[in-house]
Amino acid sequence: RCEFKGHEKDCTEKCDKCAFHIKGTADVAMSQKKLDEAIALYKKAIFIESHYADAWVCIGKSYMQKGDYNKSLDAFNRALGIDAIYGEALFNKAVVLQKIGHISSFVSTSYNTYIP
Numbered sequence: 001r002c003e004f005k006g007h008e009k010d011c012t013e014k015c016d017k018c019a020f021h022i023k024g025t026a027d028v029a030m031s032q033k034k035l036d037e038a039i040a041l042y043k044k045a046i047f048i049e050s051h052y053a054d055a056w057v058c059i060g061k062s063y064m065q066k067g068d069y070n071k072s073l074d075a076f077n078r079a080l081g082i083d084a085i086y087g088e089a090l091f092n093k094a095v096v097l098q099k100i101g102h103i104s105s106f107v108s109t110s111y112n113t114y115i116p
Contacts, residue, residue: 019049026058035062053082057089060096069096 026041039062042055049055060075073096079089 019045019052019055022048023052023055023058026055030058030062033065035066038062051082053079053086053089056082057086057092060089060092064092064096069100072096073100 022041022045026038026045029035029041030038039059042059042062045055046052046059056075056079060072060079063069063072063075073093076089076093076096079086080093083089
């Protein structure tokens with residue numbers, strides 16, 4: 001495991017054992033529209049750090065850009081399994097559900113779950 005866990009921005013090493021660094025490399029690939037490469041790198045980061053909700057969101061966004069809404073939805077659900085109130089995951093899940101025509105069930109479920 002990384003000795004900089006919890007304060008990754010202080011790490012000066014760029015190693016392939018660091019989920020934070022791997023995700024950064026994946027972010028660059030995603031920004032260059034190299035979506036398959038980005039997805040593979042995000043998955044590598046998750047293999048190293050299994051509770052990396054942000055990497056799951058990025059996988060979901062990559063699949064959404066590819067038009068693969070089922071895999072995108074699965075990734076957002078995995079992020080929400082780690083952090084049930086992760087705003088970016090909730091927002092992007094809603095976007096996907098709107099694209100596939102299932103937004104109304106999500107809104108009513110989310111309202112009952114997150115609004116006391």
